[in-house]
Amino acid sequence: xxxxxxxxxxxxxxxxxxxxxxxxxxxxxxxxxxxxxxxxxxxxxxxxxxxxxxxxxxxxxxxxxxxxxxxxxxxxxxxxxxxxxxxxxxxxxxxxxxxxxxxxxxxxxxxxxxxxxxxxxxxxxxxxxxxxxxxxxxxxxxxxxxxxxxxxxxxxxxxxxxxxxxxxxxxxxxxxxxxxxxxxxxxxxxxxxxxxxxxxxxxxxxxxxxxxxxxxxxxxxxxxxxxxxxxxxxxxxxxxxxxxxxxxxxxxxxxxxxxxxxxxxxxxxxxxxxxxxxxxxxxxxxxxxxxxxxxxxxxxxxxxxxxxxxxxxxxxxxxxxxxxxxxxxxxxxxxxxxxxxx
Amino acid sequence: xxxxxxxxxxxxxxxxxxxxxxxxxxxxxxxxxxxxxxxxxxxxxxxxxxxxxxxxxxxxxxxxxxxxxxxxxxxxxxxxxxxxxxxxxxxxxxxxxxxxxxxxxxxxxxxxxxxxxxxxxxxxxxxxxxxxxxxxxxxxxxxxxxxxxxxxxxxxxxxxxxxxxxxxxxxxxxxxxxxxxxxxxxxxxxxxxxxxxxxxxxxxxxxxxxxxxxxxxxxxxxxxxxxxxxxxxxxxxxxxxxxxxxxxxxxxxxxxxxxxxxxxxxxxxxxxxxxxxxxxxxxxxxxxxxxxxxxxxxxxxxxxxxxxxxxxxxxxxxxxxxxxxxxxxxxxxxxxxxxxxxxxxxxxxxxxxxxxxxxxxxxxxxxxxxxxxxxxxxxxxxxxxxxxxxxxxxxxxxxxxxxxxxxxxxxxxxxxxxxxxxxxxxxxxxxxxxxxxxxxxxxxxxxxxxxxxxxxxxxxxxxxxxxxxxxxxxxxxxxxxxxxxxxxxxxxxxxxxxxxxxxxxxxxxxxxxxxxxxxxxxxxxxxxxxxxxxxxxxxxxxxxxxxxxxxxxxxxxxxxxxxx
Numbered sequence: 001x002x003x004x005x006x007x008x009x010x011x012x013x014x015x016x017x018x019x020x021x022x023x024x025x026x027x028x029x030x031x032x033x034x035x036x037x038x039x040x041x042x043x044x045x046x047x048x049x050x051x052x053x054x055x056x057x058x059x060x061x062x063x064x065x066x067x068x069x070x071x072x073x074x075x076x077x078x079x080x081x082x083x084x085x086x087x088x089x090x091x092x093x094x095x096x097x098x099x100x101x102x103x104x105x106x107x108x109x110x111x112x113x114x115x116x117x118x119x120x121x122x123x124x125x126x127x128x129x130x131x132x133x134x135x136x137x138x139x140x141x142x143x144x145x146x147x148x149x150x151x152x153x154x155x156x157x158x159x160x161x162x163x164x165x166x167x168x169x170x171x172x173x174x175x176x177x178x179x180x181x182x183x184x185x186x187x188x189x190x191x192x193x194x195x196x197x198x199x200x201x202x203x204x205x206x207x208x209x210x211x212x213x214x215x216x217x218x219x220x221x222x223x224x225x226x227x228x229x230x231x232x233x234x235x236x237x238x239x240x241x242x243x244x245x246x247x248x249x250x251x252x253x254x255x256x257x258x259x260x261x262x263x264x265x266x267x268x269x270x271x272x273x274x275x276x277x278x279x280x281x282x283x284x285x286x287x288x289x290x291x292x293x294x295x296x297x298x299x300x301x302x303x304x305x306x307x308x309x310x311x312x313x314x315x316x317x318x319x320x321x322x323x324x325x326x327x328x329x330x331x332x333x334x335x336x337x338x339x340x341x342x
Numbered sequence: 343x344x345x346x347x348x349x350x351x352x353x354x355x356x357x358x359x360x361x362x363x364x365x366x367x368x369x370x371x372x373x374x375x376x377x378x379x380x381x382x383x384x385x386x387x388x389x390x391x392x393x394x395x396x397x398x399x400x401x402x403x404x405x406x407x408x409x410x411x412x413x414x415x416x417x418x419x420x421x422x423x424x425x426x427x428x429x430x431x432x433x434x435x436x437x438x439x440x441x442x443x444x445x446x447x448x449x450x451x452x453x454x455x456x457x458x459x460x461x462x463x464x465x466x467x468x469x470x471x472x473x474x475x476x477x478x479x480x481x482x483x484x485x486x487x488x489x490x491x492x493x494x495x496x497x498x499x500x501x502x503x504x505x506x507x508x509x510x511x512x513x514x515x516x517x518x519x520x521x522x523x524x525x526x527x528x529x530x531x532x533x534x535x536x537x538x539x540x541x542x543x544x545x546x547x548x549x550x551x552x553x554x555x556x557x558x559x560x561x562x563x564x565x566x567x568x569x570x571x572x573x574x575x576x577x578x579x580x581x582x583x584x585x586x587x588x589x590x591x592x593x594x595x596x597x598x599x600x601x602x603x604x605x606x607x608x609x610x611x612x613x614x615x616x617x618x619x620x621x622x623x624x625x626x627x628x629x630x631x632x633x634x635x636x637x638x639x640x641x642x643x644x645x646x647x648x649x650x651x652x653x654x655x656x657x658x659x660x661x662x663x664x665x666x667x668x669x670x671x672x673x674x675x676x677x678x679x680x681x682x683x684x685x686x687x688x689x690x691x692x693x694x695x696x697x698x699x700x701x702x703x704x705x706x707x708x709x710x711x712x713x714x715x716x717x718x719x720x721x722x723x724x725x726x727x728x729x730x731x732x733x734x735x736x737x738x739x740x741x742x743x744x745x746x747x748x749x750x751x752x753x754x755x756x757x758x759x760x761x762x763x764x765x766x767x768x769x770x771x772x773x774x775x776x777x778x779x780x781x782x783x784x785x786x787x788x789x790x791x792x793x794x795x796x797x798x799x800x801x802x803x804x805x806x807x808x809x810x811x812x813x814x815x816x817x818x819x820x821x822x823x824x825x826x827x828x829x830x831x832x833x834x835x836x837x838x839x840x841x842x843x844x845x846x847x848x849x850x851x852x853x854x855x856x857x858x859x860x861x862x863x864x865x866x867x868x869x870x871x872x873x874x875x876x877x878x879x880x881x882x883x884x885x886x887x888x889x890x891x892x893x894x895x896x897x898x899x900x901x902x903x904x905x906x
Contacts, residue, residue, distance in 0.1 A: 054352075054802055078805040085806050091799035095821045104817070105807035152807070 002065025004028040004051070004160055004192055009060035011046050020046045022216035023060070028209070033186050033193045035207035037200055037239065043216040044196045048162050051194060052085055053078035064159060084153035085162040088169060090145045092137035098124070098148050099133040105156045123151040126188065127181065143174040150185060161185075163195045167202060179205055200240050204228065212236045230256070230340065237279040237342045244318045250276030250341065258339040267292050267312070267336075277342040282307070284338045285320035291335040294318065296328050310334065352723060352801060354811045361720045361732060364713055368779040369735045372750035373742075379753050380597040383590030392591050398576070402598065405572040408489045408561065409554035415494020416550040419647065420501030421543055426640055428509045429535065430633050433641065440891065441648050443903075446499035447883050449840035450559030451861050452876040453496055453655070457483055458563070459873060460658035467661040469671035484568035489561055493554040495651045500553060501546035503903070508542020509535070527631050544613040552606035555599060556743020558843040559857070563864060573599050574745040574843065581847060589753060596749040603742055656880060663874035668867065681874035692875065694852065695859035698770065702855065703838035706777040707831040710785040713778075715827065718789035719819065723798070733790075740783035744843030751776045752847060768850040776844050784837060785830045788901040792826030793819075795898050825896040832893075833903075836886045840879060 004027070011021040021043040028034045036044040049055045051062060053075060061071035069076050084105070085091075092101050103120040106112075111119070124130045127147035137145055146166060153161050163182070167175045183206060186193050197203050203210050204224040211221040212235070220232045231237040237245055248266045251258060258266065258278065266278065294310040297317060306322045310332070320334065392398060423442050427435050445453060459465055462481035468474035482488060512535060520530045561572040571579065577592050633640055663681050665672045685692040717736070721729050739747050755772050758765040766772045796819075804818045820827070842857030849858045856879060863872035894902045 052802070052806060054805075078802070079808050079810055081806070082808075083806055085803065087799040087803060089797055089799050091797065091803035093800060093803075093818055093822075104804070104809075108808040108813060149803075152803070156807075 002067075002159075003030045003032075004194075005063040006047070006051075007061045007063065009047070009050065009062065010058050011043075011050060011055060012058045019058075019216050021050070021057075024213075024218045025060075026211060026218060026221060028192055028194065031190050031192060033195065033206060033208045035203035035210045036194060036196045036213060037203040037210055038198065038213035039239070040198055042213045044198075044213050045164060047213070048164055048194060048196050051160065052083055052162055053081050081160075082156070082158050083160045083162060084156065084158040085164065086146070086149045086153060086166045088165045090137075090142075090149045092145055092148055092152075094137055096137075097133065098129065098135050098137065098140070101137065101148055102151045102155055105152065109156070119155050120151075123155040126154055126185070127151045142170050143178060146170065146178060147181065150181065154185065154189060157189070158191055161189070161191045161193045163193065165196055165198070167197075167199075175202070182206055204240070210240075212239060214239075231279065231342065234277050234342055237277070237340070241281065242319060243279050243281045244316075245342065246278045246280060246312075246316050246318070247275060248278055250274055256341045258336075258341060260335055260337060263336045263339055264292070279340045279342055280318055280336055281338075282319035282321050284336060285310075285318055286335045286337055287320065287322055287326075287332055288335040289333065291333040294332050294334055296326050296330045296332060299326060299328060301325075352805060352811070352814075353720060357716060357720050358724070358726070361717050362728075364717060365732050365735050368775075368782050369739050372747065372754050372779060373738065375754045376593055376596055376600075376746070376750035379589060379593040383593060386590070391587075392594055397571075398595075401571045401573055401576045404486065404565075404570050405555060405602070408486055408493060408565075408570075408572060409551050411487070411490035412493025412497065412554040413547050413551045415491055416497040416501045416554075417543065417547050419494055419498035419651070420503075420546060420550070421505055423498070423644065423647075424502045424505035424509065426644060428506050429531070429631055430640065431630050431637065432633075432644065433637075438644055438648065440887070441652060442502060443499050444652055444884070444887070445495050446497065447836065447840075447887060448880055449842060449857060449860075449883075450492075450496055450557055451563055451842050451857060451864075452559075452659070452840075452879055453492055454483075454560045454563035455662075455860070455864060455869075455872055455876050456655035456659035457488075457492055457495075458869075459662035460655050464668055464869075465658060465662075466665040466670070466672040467658040470661060470673060481567075483564050484570075485564075486570060489564050489570065489572075492560045492564065493550075493557060496557070496560065497550040497553045498651075500550045501543065504546030504549065505539060505542045508539045508545075511542075512538055531631065541613040545610045548606045548610040548613070552603045552610075552741075552743075555602045555606070556745060556843070558743075558745055558846060559861070562842075562846070562861060573602075574743065577745055577749060578846060589756070592749050593753060596746040599743050600746050603746075607741055659873050659876055659880070662870055663877050665870055668869035681870045684871050685875050685878075689871075691854070692859060695854050695856050698853055699839050699856040702770065702774055702777060703835045705774060706781055706838045707785070707834040709774075710778055710782060710834055711789075711827055711831055714782065714786040714789045714830065715815075715820065715823070718786055718793050718823075719815075721790055722793040722796075733786075736786055737783045739779045740781065744780055744841070745847065747776060747780050748844045748847035751779070768853075770853045773845050773848045773853060773855070776848055777838050777841070780841075780844055781834045781838055785834045788826040788830040788833070788897070789823060791898040791901060792823035796822055825893065826898055826901055829890060829893060829897050829901045832886055832890055836883065840883065 006024055006026040009021060009024045010019050012019045024047060026034075036047060038044045046055060050057055050070065053070065056075050057070055057072055059072050062069040064081075068074070069081060093104070096104065099120050102123050103116050106116045106119060120133070121130060124133060127150050129144060129147055129151065132140065132144065132148075137148065140148065149166075166182075167178055170178060179202065182195075195203070195206060207224060209221060210224050210227050212219045212227065214235050220227060220236050222230075227236065228241050231240055234245060237243065249269060251262050251266050255262065292312070294312055297309040297311050300307045306325060308320045308322055308326065310318045310320055312318065318334075326332065423438075426432055427439055432438070458481065460467060461483055462468075463475045463477050463479050464481075465474055483492070516534055516538065517530055520534045525533065556574060557572075558574040558578070561570065561575045562578065564570075565572060565575055566579075573595055577595050580588055580592055580595070661672050662668075664677050664679065666676055666678050666680065670676060717732075721733055751772055752767070755765070755767045766775070800822065801814055801818060804814045809817060840857060841855065842861060845855040845858050846861065849855060854862065856875070860872050860875050860879070863869075863875065890902050
């Protein structure tokens with residue numbers, strides 16, 4: 001195994017059209033778990049399909065270690081990449097039993113008899129489906145089908161495992177269970193995994209690295225903690241975690257982490273710089289005896305707390321939490337403990 | 343080129359050239375050859391002589407009038423059935439629909455024979471019940487009206503299917519909105535359903551017209567004895583009286599048929615354009631109107647029609663086959679199975695014809711399947727802009743009347759094939775190739791719809807498992823399209839086995855098909871033997887249709903032509 005390198009990767013589908021993927025460079029470390037996060041249509045699935053070999057790059061290259069998998073001229077077909085993929089639709093072959101589905105990559109590789117049976121059994125055990133070997137995919141539930149698809153990935157020890165929105169068709173309860181299965185699978189196989197999703201919570205919960213894409217471009221790659229704490233730009237800030245983005249004049253210097261005194265200056269419009277986008281997370285907004293004046297726009301009871309939308313005097317909105325009930329149109333004072341200039 | 347830029351696609355490099363070669367050989371080459379000969383003879387002035395022949399214009403007139411009245415009959419029969427069976431609470435719809443489809447699947451020469459057996463002074467059936475007209479009175483079907491009537495019976499199902507598809511595609515909310523606006527059932531029918539279903543009816547009428555123009559079996563049996571020649575039978579008679587100008591003449595005649603067909607098909611395409619609202623997830627179930635006290639009458643009419651256009655002719659056919667000779671009254675004393683013995687045991691010619699037809703149809707059905715699985719895969723998976731053109735070219739030979747195609751292949755293979763210097767003219771191979779060309783679209787359609795339904799990720803998963811194209815084809819793709827492939831084989835076999843038009847021009851001694859044999863037996867006066875052979879053919883047709891009906895549940899929508 002080796003690291004997977006995307007080098008200035010681009011893909012244009014028709015001659016005149018705009019690029020679906022535009023100049024993406026990215027290195028996935030060996031054994032890493034990368035989530036490709038972005039709104040639908042941002043090109044993340046196209047990146048995944050280029051890594052799998054279903055699409056050829058229009059420009060740039062894909063390398064696995066020293067080996068060039070694809071560039072604009074040549075490419076290794078998916079058959080010879082030693083990768084595996086979990087599809088959104090599971091892609092189980094309806095005419096084969098569960099064991100035959102899982103064992104098919106081995107059969108193609110010419111592995112037969114006891115050795116194949118043992119590997120299939122091991123893979124099914126790993127996803128807790130050992131008693132379902134003789135069933136047909138049609139007899140299984142959605143979550144079970146997804147686990148069969150995962151076992152099919154497990155069986156050949158692939159270099160890279162690709163997951164294309166694998167939880168999109170499952171209900172919330174099953175999602176949590178499957179997230180656990182994916183984490184287990186990653187720890188156990190040590191394979192490099194690339195996970196495409198539009199759900200930021202899923203990406204943060206699973207991945208060791210998150211790459212955020214929008215309109216074919218790569219906006220930021222970082223660990224989940226990093227990307228949450230220090231997002232780059234308005235798009236990433238809006239996509240990752242909850243928070244409100246305020247358009248205010250920028251504070252003095254190139255400070256990015258703003259504490260309350262700095263925020264006071266900014267809110268009072270006494271800052272010096274040009275306009276800036278400032279991200280305020282709701283947990284950093286504190287209701288206090290004195291501070292900036294706000295009006296309550298809406299209140300939502302979430303069980304453990306109340307989620308508030310607050311309006312600043314200039315009309316911009318903020319999110320905040322409160323442990324005590326407040327009423328719509330109440331006037332409150334808030335302190336912003338921390339904010340991030342995007 | 344597109345191809346080289348899409349190396350990520352799943353098709354092996356040879357697939358595109360393969361598909362292009364197949365389409366070229368089966369569609370472009372024969373039709374191009376026909377067009378070339380037609381244009382050349384037009385320039386040499388040979389066409390002038392033909393076009394100034396009043397016999398030709400007489401024949402054009404007869405073709406148009408029989409086809410027009412045939413179309414009217416088909417619209418009345420098929421339209422009536424489609425409206426009653428789709429919109430009203432008639433009992434036994436499935437059975438009525440199936441029986442109504444039968445006349446279309448029965449070969450036209452058999453239809454013609456069975457109707458002859460039902461009418462006229464020599465009808466064994468009429469004689470048996472003492473209703474036969476006196477000897478010497480004319481056979482009423484040997485006329486323009488008779489040909490048109492049988493065209494109507496033969497093609498009514500085409501109108502039925504087209505109108506029914508239109509009715510099933512009606513948005514249910516349009517009907518419900520009209521109801522909520524306070525319209526009565528009759529007003530809904532008159533103001534909403536009928537206007538909206540008009541394109542389906544017009545399209546069905548156009549296809550029926552094209553089918554009438556190209557029909558050979560009916561005018562050959564009913565028209566030639568009365569001196570009525572439609573364009574297809576005129577081509578046939580020109581070949582029978584072969585002369586130096588024959589090739590030029592028949593290519594011009596074929597061009598005339600082709601032009602008439604293209605006009606019809608264009609009308610069909612026009613009226614159906616923009617009728618794609620059927621894809622907006624509707625249930626395919628129109629509101630059913632209650633007939634109340636009228637239901638009995640409607641059901642009686644439907645069953646009476648089935649009896650007249652299907653049951654009676656078939657009874658007459660069986661009666662003719664059991665009579666000792668044409669014109670001898672059928673009674674318990676005279677019943678004989680001699681005709682069956684004759685065809686099954688005694689005559690070598692019938693055995694040859696059976697063997698020819700069965701082997702030709704089997705070879706066509708299975709041989710084409712290999713080609714259409716690959717072509718269908720290409721058409722569905724390829725992002726090439728040529729796919730539209732390729733599927734259109736694949737459709738044309740089937741859309742054109744068989745006689746046109748037969749002429750094209752004669753022109754193509756009349757001289758020995760260049761380079762290898764072998765002549766296949768007069769051998770069974772020319773029929774086989776013509777069948778491949780003619781039934782390519784029949785074989786392709788079910789396979790394409792099966793591939794369309796297939797989730798591409800099923801194949802992608804196999805690719806990532808390491809399976810190459812051949813492996814995927816064998817392990818994943820073919821098993822998944824197998825039901826449709828089975829239907830495709832049965833359909834092609836069914837149509838090829840009963841085919842007369844193509845082989846009528848292409849057969850020679852030793853290569854006659856069942857269709858040709860039935861026609862020749864009737865032509866030479868062995869009516870009862872021809873009838874017996876026809877009975878066997880009908881039994882085979884019904885058996886295969888039932889087989890398809892039983893398979894229908896496992897097939898993609900639209901594969902079994904009479905199910906909607």
